[in-house]
Amino acid sequence: MRPSAPPGLLSTAWILVRKDLLLEWRSRARANALVFFALASVLLFSFALGPDTTFLRHAAGGTLWLAILLASVLALGESFRVEQENAALDGLRLAPADARALFLAKALANAVLLVLVGAVILPVLFALASVDAVLGLGRLAGVLVLGCLAIAAPGTVYAAIASHARSRDVLLPLLLFPLLIPAVVAAAKATSLVFEGDPMLQSGSWLGLLGAFNLVYWSLGFALFPRVVED
Amino acid sequence: MSNALELHDVSKRYGRIWALARLSLVLPEGQSLLLTGHNGSGKTTLLRLLATLFRPTTGRILLFGQDAVSGREALRPRIALLGHHTFLYDDLTARENCVLLARLLGRPAAEANALLERLGLGARADEAVRTFSAGMRKRLAIVRLLLKRPSLALLDEPFGELDPAGIQEMEHLVRDLSQAGATVVLATHQVEHGQSLCTERLHLAAGRAAQA
Numbered sequence: 001m002r003p004s005a006p007p008g009l010l011s012t013a014w015i016l017v018r019k020d021l022l023l024e025w026r027s028r029a030r031a032n033a034l035v036f037f038a039l040a041s042v043l044l045f046s047f048a049l050g051p052d053t054t055f056l057r058h059a060a061g062g063t064l065w066l067a068i069l070l071a072s073v074l075a076l077g078e079s080f081r082v083e084q085e086n087a088a089l090d091g092l093r094l095a096p097a098d099a100r101a102l103f104l105a106k107a108l109a110n111a112v113l114l115v116l117v118g119a120v121i122l123p124v125l126f127a128l129a130s131v132d133a134v135l136g137l138g139r140l141a142g143v144l145v146l147g148c149l150a151i152a153a154p155g156t157v158y159a160a161i162a163s164h165a166r167s168r169d170v171l172l173p174l175l176l177f178p179l180l181i182p183a184v185v186a187a188a189k190a191t192s193l194v195f196e197g198d199p200m201l202q203s204g205s206w207l208g209l210l211g212a213f214n215l216v217y218w219s220l221g222f223a224l225f226p227r228v229v230e231d
Numbered sequence: 232m233s234n235a236l237e238l239h240d241v242s243k244r245y246g247r248i249w250a251l252a253r254l255s256l257v258l259p260e261g262q263s264l265l266l267t268g269h270n271g272s273g274k275t276t277l278l279r280l281l282a283t284l285f286r287p288t289t290g291r292i293l294l295f296g297q298d299a300v301s302g303r304e305a306l307r308p309r310i311a312l313l314g315h316h317t318f319l320y321d322d323l324t325a326r327e328n329c330v331l332l333a334r335l336l337g338r339p340a341a342e343a344n345a346l347l348e349r350l351g352l353g354a355r356a357d358e359a360v361r362t363f364s365a366g367m368r369k370r371l372a373i374v375r376l377l378l379k380r381p382s383l384a385l386l387d388e389p390f391g392e393l394d395p396a397g398i399q400e401m402e403h404l405v406r407d408l409s410q411a412g413a414t415v416v417l418a419t420h421q422v423e424h425g426q427s428l429c430t431e432r433l434h435l436a437a438g439r440a441a442q443a
Contacts, residue, residue: 023320
């Protein structure tokens with residue numbers, strides 16, 4: 001009567017990542033709304049800053065990451081709403097899927113979604129701020145991936161915590177935003193250095209900070225997530 | 232014969248409300264238990280405790296000799312719960328939902344497909360669950376339950392939302408599970424259906440064992 005050999009941790013995570021991305025694809029209206037929300041944020045910030053393209057270029061890194069940060073709150077909250085519908089998360093716990101695999105999958109799927117949002121709003125930002133970042137596209141992609149991973153790891157843990165609360169929509173940004181300050185500052189600075197040039201070679205230290213942030217919060221999320229979903 | 236369930240003075244509290252109070256129970260492996268009681272008597276709470284989804288506030292639960300809290304990871308592959316919630320993703324198809332569980336269990340997708348056919352869902356297996364009626368969702372939840380080949384099957388109001396043919400199939404299914412050696416705990420208001428299927432009965436009133 002016992003089931004046959006279940007998949008290991010990484011295989012389970014991979015199965016769940018595919019499930020999460022398939023769910024995102026099936027409910028494209030949600031992803032579209034997320035992109036439009038991020039685009040609207042970029043446009044509003046740009047209009048608020050004025051028509052001076054030099055100033056806009058200077059602020060472009062911050063504008064990009066604030067738009068991604070605001071969009072992340074919607075994406076993270078939604079990723080757990082799907083799990084609560086029909087108590088699907090309990091189904092995964094009972095399956096049983098390792099809670100650590102659940103964290104890896106959820107955080108990775110959230111990061112992929114945020115990278116896509118960033119990739120869509122970047123060309124708009126280029127046009128608004130007259131940024132010519134063709135030569136720095138590789139570095140920009142690296143910053144985008146590292147920054148989104150940095151938001152996704154603690155964001156997934158806090159979204160899981162907030163999903164049990166009645167005022168979850170308010171609670172998630174309240175918990176998440178203060179924690180993400182170092183990651184957002186590092187990502188914004190590293191992005192600005194791609195947009196405006198990096199004669200003093202400062203981007204390495206900002207990328208190092210992003211990398212360290214990722215290391216700490218992916219490790220913490222991996223270790224703590226079982227307590228979050230089980231207790 | 233060893234015991235499938237042992238509850239020692241188990242209580243469960245939500246805030247100030249005690250959903251279960253000092254419940255003790257022993258059920259040998261392969262036996263089936265009919266759980267009755269009015270709404271709010273603690274049936275669903277008891278099933279969720281047995282499913283290892285909740286921790287008891289006080290007391291101890293042993294499932295197949297293992298502690299239900301510290302041993303939950305090892306126990307969960309042996310437990311299946313058919314509850315008020317279907318555990319389904321509405322935006323996935325019936326097949327995708329079942330294949331997802333099959334993969335997590337390390338089973339071939341063909342097993343899920345065969346069960347979908349057996350439960351009469353083959354023709355609509357590639358449609359999103361969102362388009363399914365309550366009865367079809369229940370059937371799909373049964374597919375998930377059977378896919379686990381459980382040693383302990385927990386059934387919470389299994390006859391609800393099913394048409395007469397579905398109720399008959401459910402009765403067959405419970406008998407099949409019992410014959411296959413599974414321990415079945417069945418909570419229902421439809422006592423006439425449950426009594427013929429179960430060997431033991433526990434009536435709950437305000438979270439305590441009571442006379443039916």
